[in-house]
Amino acid sequence: MRFRDRRHAGQELALRLREWAADRDLVKTLVLALPRGGVPVAAEVAHILKAPLDVLVARKIGVPGHPETGVGAIVGDDPPLFDQRALEMLGLSEKRLNPDVARERTELHRREQVYRGDRSAPDVKDRAVILVDDGLATGATARAALRYLRRRNPARLILAVPVCAPDSAAAMRSEADDVVCLHQPPDFWAVGQWYDDFDQVSDDAVIEILHALSASPPKS
Template sequence: MIFANRDEAGRALAEQVAQQLPAAETTVRPLVLALPRGGVPVAVPVAERLGADLDIVIARKIGAPGRPELGVGAIVENGPPVFDETLLRYLGLTEQDLAGTLTAERAELARRTDRYRHTRAAPAVTGRTVVVVDDGLATGITAHATLRWLRPQQPRRLVLAVPVCSPHARGLLARDADTVICLHAPEHFNAVGQWYTDFGQLTDADVDEALGRTTRVTAR
């Protein structure tokens, strides 16, 4: 299963989420939370299909030294860092080894919070069905940290929805979410981008455009 782009992946994901979300849980307007940047265009059709509110939850991956694409930890909003202790041991790393990376990622998280939210507060999730959406999961550490950050806020139901994920990530996150929806979990998984024809980098302006477009749709 190869997706043409994030928009196509989002449309396919939206149908699956709509099928798996119990009708009784849609009496209160669901909340779809996208992980910027890549998760935003995937989340747009999901929110539109559910008639849900769309917002963002801001997280940053903590990459391994020399391998920034390999997530060994993550930070979410104002929460503490979460690390993959097994992966750290395998790589011979300690949390102290990542102190500089953590500082840099906190700075970028703060920048994105200011850029995307301005003065708007993070959305309230208590008592709502919350669907967290990303464009794919490799190690799953960022989604793991996000779900752990959201759970104490007592959502009615916590759903993770992605077009593609590694089998390892799907198994890991089944303990964090009430429901994990992944359209494609290939056995031979190297990177999220290999399952997209167009997996170009997105900009802050792309995030603004997508969020603004969905706000207009759901306001009708």
């Protein structure tokens, strides 16, 4: 299974989620996207499920010199969540990564301000929350996001992605109530390999989508 772009992936994921949701009693469903790449995917899900959309900004903590290799992640002002096994294998310590954490925290808050402005974050308590990204590789960012949300007492917590590494999907089942993934290829090595168009999503594109499908209207 391949996807033309994130919008196509979102449409396919939304159709699966609509079938999945028909057998479940979901209360006050909220779709949360992991920006930036998860936003166009989540927009299609929110549209088809007729649910509000917002973002949950998380930032990956990468290996110094190899930022795409994630060893941890941060969400909000929570402490970083590290993959301790990965740190040991790479000979890294949490202290050594403090500058990387600080830099990513600054970027996280910048994006929150850009995307949400003066809108408050949506309340997830007692809601069915569907967390959406464009794919799942190591799962570091998704794990941090799911734990952040779990502490805020949603009625049900669902992770939904178009494509994922099979072992990462299995690991997420202990973090979410449900994991919905369309494609779990055994030869997975990167999310982008399953998209024909995997260009970077801009801040402007995220803002435009959120204005159209916002979980809470802007304050007047």
